[in-house]
Amino acid sequence: MTIDVMLPAYGNVDLLRRAISSVVEQRSTDWRLVVVDDASPGTDLTDLVTSFGDERIEYVRNPANLGINGNFRRCAELVHAPVAVIMGADDEMLPNHLTLVADAMTAHPDAAVVEVGVTVIDEDGRETRPLADRVKGWIAPSVDARTVLGGEPLAASLLRGNWTYFPSLAWNTTWLRRIGFRPGLEVALDLVLLLDIVAAGGSMVLDPTPAFRYRRHRASYSSVSAADGARFDEEAAVYRGAADAFTALGWPTAARAARRHLLSRAHAAMRVPAAIRAGDRSGSLRLSRFALGR
Template identity: 55%
Template sequence: MTIDVMMPFYGDVGHFKQAVISVVDQTDVDWRMVVVDDCYPDPEPADWLTALDDPRIVYRRNTVNLGVNGNFRRCVDLADADYFVVMGCDDVMAPDYLATVRRLAHVNPDAVVIQPGVEVIDDAGRPVSPLGDRIKKRLAPAHATVLSGEPLAASLFHGNWTYFPALLWRTAEVRDVGFRTGFDVVLDLALLIDLTVAGGALVYDPTVVFAYRRHSGSVSSVQAVDGRRFDEENRFFAEQATRLRELGWPKAARAAKIHATSRLNQLTQRASAAASKIRR
């Protein structure tokens, strides 16, 4: 079972190279990587990939810049294998990441999403533990488990404890649902909820096999500063509260309506921005 590692690219070239090498160094060698360049202005990434001369690596360049959502949708379109990962171009796989998610998929053949354990790193690759990630860790299941239906939806709306770039997805089900248009920050949560409503299950295993890079240049961080992130989140949560209530999932609807961790994050970011203005 080949696993497709889809990598939308537009960003730091050094981080990108580290991400690619972490895939090349996997102990599980049955993979294909597709780098989807969203019109990055420098030819260095493409030239460097070509020099690797690895037949498992495919380079695609978009004819126009598609943006975050559009490039993620392009990655899904280009996936051929039964399972795929949309890996961040600045994240790092531990050498046993693919072997771990493959094993979890094998023993849970009905699951549509696999979430292994994740550590958070900064720009320099050092382990860090920001408040938001400490909260995510507390919200995540305490042990390996399989979740589905309203309990999964309610858990995700209490606080999205998953890490999108580390998720293994089953291609057929994702193609049936697809990424929603109009979202850049909550598109992963939207897909998870849509798959859950469609009957999909998520497997969680806390074994850490992936490093997620948290830095100020990410889309979610930039949009948090100017408020666009929270406008998008508030719109999505309101829509989903109504949807889940009509579906007959009252606990999930209530969690979506309250979206406590998102509200807490909004207050924290606004307080931080106000303090920054005062210091200036």
Template identity: 45%
Template sequence: MGSFDFMLPYYGDVGQMQDAVRSVLAQTDRDFRLVVIDDGGEPEVPGWFEGLGDPRVRYLRNERNLGITKNFQKCVELSEADHVVIMGCDDLLRPHYLETVRAILGAHPGIGMVQPGVEVIDGSGRVARGLTDAAKRWMFAPRVKGRALMAGEELAASVLRGNWLYFPSITWRGPALRRVNFRDGYSVLLDLALVVDLLEAGERMVIDGTTTVFQYRRHADSESSVQAVSGTRFTESERYFSAVAERMEARGWPRAARAARLRYGSRLHALRMLPGALGRGHRAGVRTLARHAFAAGRASGRG
């Protein structure tokens, strides 16, 4: 059923990247291409890929460091397939990921996005059950039994209220992804911005609650976590949510506009980060986090 690309933007831990690659190569459905775009400089990595000797694997190293957004954009530009996954370089696929997603695509021809079943693991690969993911599951994610189709304002309002998606696990319809791509200017919310842009373009999503096929790694020293403690990710959040609220209002999606102004999930995250910033004596971070957590409510009168 069409071609399939796994795109892997890489920077960071060599061992976890190698595990991610092995999990792709272990798929029961072997009809795919894996493209790794290396934004780092570890000397042993090119030789390791050469040693794989697998014609399905293409390895590229950037001549200079592009950073998160530009490297993700490059992944989209270099993708060619009907369907694309942009997985994290420390995440893992279950062996039946591709087999499961192909079945969903067969049942929903033309679908723009598939959010498959995900479990969260920590830095050591153990199943993790932290507050962030509990909030995603119980406060923001729709209650899905089996599989559900969502689109338009309904899904936009849902993810703007609290982003419960696991971006690296999502399968994207390739032509739509390449037409929209990631927005410039975002490093933490680039995934949410992409989903909302695709919804505005008329794409739909299937949420699968039947089978766990992806392991999403969450650990404290991730880029988003570091930015969260310093408060810088919330400066980006305020800029994005303010702009998207106006866009949703102009589109005639008042529930989505209100969700963007209230941004409950982002405010809850800021509250959760406050003790850490206080403990580290990060005064600027504390001010940014407190403003984001408590001042956003004043914008809720509209919509």
């Protein structure tokens, strides 16, 4: 099974080199890697890509910056293979990742998405376990072997707290193209795509075998947007929409989880003291309102 690895790139060349190397070092050889450069300022990644000397690696540079959402949609457009991974430019695959994905998709060809076991690393590549990732571990479904999830139980689980790691997910291209990333979202676009797929009848294969290294660092967009409250404005709209959609679908448990979104509100509450210390009155008020469910 050929798998397309789409690598939206912008910024740190050293981390991008590590990400590409992790794909080249896969045990599976049946893959295509496309580096999609979102018009990085003053940087052309052609030399980096060609330095690997691998014809399976392609380089595409957007003529203008599309932003996070736009570049993800561009990546989806460029997929040729039946399965695709939209990987983070600072993350790393373990050597078994694509083999694990291919096995899961072969065994469950109608599945929409595959999630694997994820290890979190810091800026320097050291394994770490910050609170956010400990919480993800607590709320994720506890499985000992490959398991298929779907329907209202999966939707409710994701709405209680998104325990997946977007860059590690492998997408059935048919489902990815059918549903697509919803325009206008920058932080919750992965959660919304998953929820839209589940609502449309798609299933997830969850394999707990460690196969991916997700980099958690302070410079990530999600960290910055959490600090200024922007992510919570977006999440509030997402949860309101999900509550309405799942109510209409007749999934009361999922709708209730969307209305409560307790973990997301707890995350906002944890950010309030830092906003107060920074003298950000507007940000602290936004965070407080979200934490209180207003």
